[in-house]
Amino acid sequence: MHVIPHITSDIWVQRPDFHLLSITLRHAQVQTETSTALSELLAEAEASARQDDALRDAHLAAWGEAYRGFGAKPNRTPCSAAALLKRTRKDGTLPRISPLVDAYNAVSVLYGVPVGGEDLDRYAGRPRLIVAKGDEPFDTNQNGAPVVDHPDPGEIAWCDERGVTCRRWNWRQGHRTMITAESRALWLVLEALAPMTPTRLQEAGSRLEDVISSLCPTVEIATSHLDQMTANLSA
Structure with missing residues (x-):
């Protein structure tokens, strides 16, 4: 079954320009070795990190504005794409995890x-993407030890029925639902604000899907684009 997330109405009040691409993967037994498609994507993303990109910069600036809108400080806790771009520029390469x-880190930096x-x-x-009350549990690690934290009241966060899965919209993921080598059923989400268009977001998603297919030929992929209008239809 394809995953269609629920976006609470308060999110659309704050950012009516928010839209996302939901990608569901089934039978995703990803091989441990790389593929030519992944190597090329990584090289392209690392090269792009060393260059100015007006479209990318404008989109990251919009995320900084969105963070300030719910009381976060983007210079201190930037969105995941901004943090990853900064790290790539500093190190010269993208971090290698799996x-x-x-693959999705490369797409994040590239776009x-x-x-x-x-x-x-x-x-x-x-x-579910919610405006947090502040008492929702968020399992994470501090100094190598597991701890339960909580979002700030008014913070935008992703959650499931057990608690927060990603704090500050897309800043830090929780430990419980992290992808591992044993993961076979996955949900990926690409998140956008104006000025990123649905067409450009779909392009980013297609690049990612192509690389995933090269890593795992048996994977089943389903995608959907969600914005304020389509969210009302799927609620």
């Missing part, structure tokens, strides 16, 4: 789009 995660990934077998219910 082929699938490397300046936050990309998240969740293990659906560890997920409880439908993904």
